[in-house]
Amino acid sequence: MKKDLFPLAIAKGSAFCDRQDEQQQLLDYINKSAHVVLIAPRRYGKSSLSRRVAERWANDKQKQLAVRISMLSAWNVDVVADKIIAGVSQALSKICPFMLAGDMKKLAASLHQIGFSLSLNLDGFSIGFSGTRKNTTDTLMGISNILTALDKQAENAGWKVMLEIDEFQEISRLSQNHAIEAEIREAIQQTSNISCVFLGSNRQMLEAMFIDKTRPFYHMCHIMRLQRIKPTHYHLHLEEASKVQWGKQIDADVIDVILQLTACHPHYVNKLCSELWNMDRVPNIKTTMAGWQTIIEEESSNIAEMMTNLSLAQKAVVSVLALSPEKSLGSKLFLDHVGLASSTVRTAIKQLKKDDIVYQDAQGNWCVMNPCLSSYLQQ
Numbered sequence: 103m104k105k106d107l108f109p110l111a112i113a114k115g116s117a118f119c120d121r122q123d124e125q126q127q128l129l130d131y132i133n134k135s136a137h138v139v140l141i142a143p144r145r146y147g148k149s150s151l152s153r154r155v156a157e158r159w160a161n162d163k164q165k166q167l168a169v170r171i172s173m174l175s176a177w178n179v180d181v182v183a184d185k186i187i188a189g190v191s192q193a194l195s196k197i198c199p200f201m202l203a204g205d206m207k208k209l210a211a212s213l214h215q216i217g218f219s220l221s222l223n224l225d226g227f228s229i230g231f232s233g234t235r236k237n238t239t240d241t242l243m244g245i246s247n248i249l250t251a252l253d254k255q256a257e258n259a260g261w262k263v264m265l266e267i268d269e270f271q272e273i274s275r276l277s278q279n280h281a282i283e284a285e286i287r288e289a290i291q292q293t294s295n296i297s298c299v300f301l302g303s304n305r306q307m308l309e310a311m312f313i314d315k316t317r318p319f320y321h322m323c324h325i326m327r328l329q330r331i332k333p334t335h336y337h338l339h340l341e342e343a344s345k346v347q348w349g350k351q352i353d354a355d356v357i358d359v360i361l362q363l364t365a366c367h368p369h370y371v372n373k374l375c376s377e378l379w380n381m382d383r384v385p386n387i388k389t390t391m392a393g394w395q396t397i398i399e400e401e402s403s404n405i406a407e408m409m410t411n412l413s414l415a416q417k418a419v420v421s422v423l424a425l426s427p428e429k430s431l432g433s434k435l436f437l438d439h440v441g442l443a444s445s446t447v448r449t450a451i452k453q454l455k456k457d458d459i460v461y462q463d464a465q466g467n468w469c470v471m472n473p474c475l476s477s478y479l480q481q
């Protein structure tokens with residue numbers, strides 16, 4: 103492939119397909135220094151969208167900067183604090199790169215008051231807890247204090263900051279999760295120069311943090327739910343990618359087959375296309391079907407694991423939906439087809455939806471989430 107047009111990691115540059123509306127909506131929130139959570143099943147493109155918007159926004163005007171932290175390896179409250187502090191250090195290094203000695207002293211003094219030390223190294227500022235942290239309460243207070251300090255410093259210097267916090271749901275696994283969430287909330291509900299964008303790969307856990315009334319982040323953020331990329335947008339994207347790769351048009355019918363097989367799931371579109379774009383010639387229907395078969399074979403152990411983890415009722419529902427997506431799961435036709443009582447189907451669907459094994463498409467049809475699993479069951 104000439105360029106990595108279909109990466110399996112973050113989609114950047116010409117690999118990024120459309121999402122104009124979502125980009126604009128996210129930009130609008132960030133411009134208002136509002137806080138947002140991006141919710142979607144795994145591999146729908148949350149990180150790619152957030153990264154794209156962060157780059158656009160930071161390049162759009164002077165004095166706007168985006169910082170990214172990931173909570174993936176956060177295994178206790180100290181690590182969470184250290185990650186946030188590292189993000190704040192990174193932001194401050196950009197906001198005040200050429201500080202006069204007097205101003206630096208002032209910043210150091212204000213940080214000292216809230217328990218932090220400031221030092222300067224080759225990468226910029228480095229902030230740490232001054233002395234040793236005595237207890238968890240100090241660490242927790244440090245989290246809100248340092249975020250508040252960043253907001254103040256940004257205000258003084260006329261900067262706006264986007265703070266992307268990926269894998270945010272990992273915090274909910276920690277024993278002091280409520281207290282940590284409460285400290286972050288405490289700080290960011292008062293900020294006016296920071297926009298936090300929260301995302302994570304576990305949809306269910308992340309959603310619970312933001313929609314459960316008993317959790318500190320309830321009603322705290324705008325919720326943006328990402329859907330799959332529209333077929334019309336993928337058509338343009340794949341046409342362009344074909345010209346870049348082979349200098350030739352790809353048949354619209356072939357694109358239709360690619361999008362039908364992958365059901366426009368961004369991860370699987372890229373997986374199939376990266377296979378197809380490695381070939382010498384523009385794909386046709388036959389090579390596309392063969393490429394998809396290779397991917398199903400590659401995914402066979404994942405598929406087997408997914409199936410063995412399902413209850414018998416869930417298996418029946420998934421198998422029937424793979425053959426024919428259905429709007430009305432309580433209809434006599436569907437119940438006859440699965441051979442189950444409507445209450446059993448309801449329980450099965452509830453869990454399948456929670457686990458992102460099924461979803462409702464734009465037309466309201468219940469479908470199988472993973473297009474490889476769907477094709478496997480159809481075969």
Ligand SMILES: Nc1ncnc2c1ncn2[C@@H]1O[C@H](COP(=O)(O)OP(=O)(O)O)[C@@H](O)[C@H]1O
Pocket residue numbers: 108109110111112113117118119120121142143144145146147148149150151303331368369372
């Ligand atoms: N807008 C997009 N255009 C093209 N490919 C995309 C787009 N968004 C995501 N992808 C692709 O989909 C897959 C999952 O993207 P990622 O951003 O990691 O999703 P998430 O963060 O939701 O798990 C990757 O292969 C990525 O390249």
Ligand SMILES: [Mg+2]
Pocket residue numbers: 148149150302303
């Ligand atoms: Mg991601």
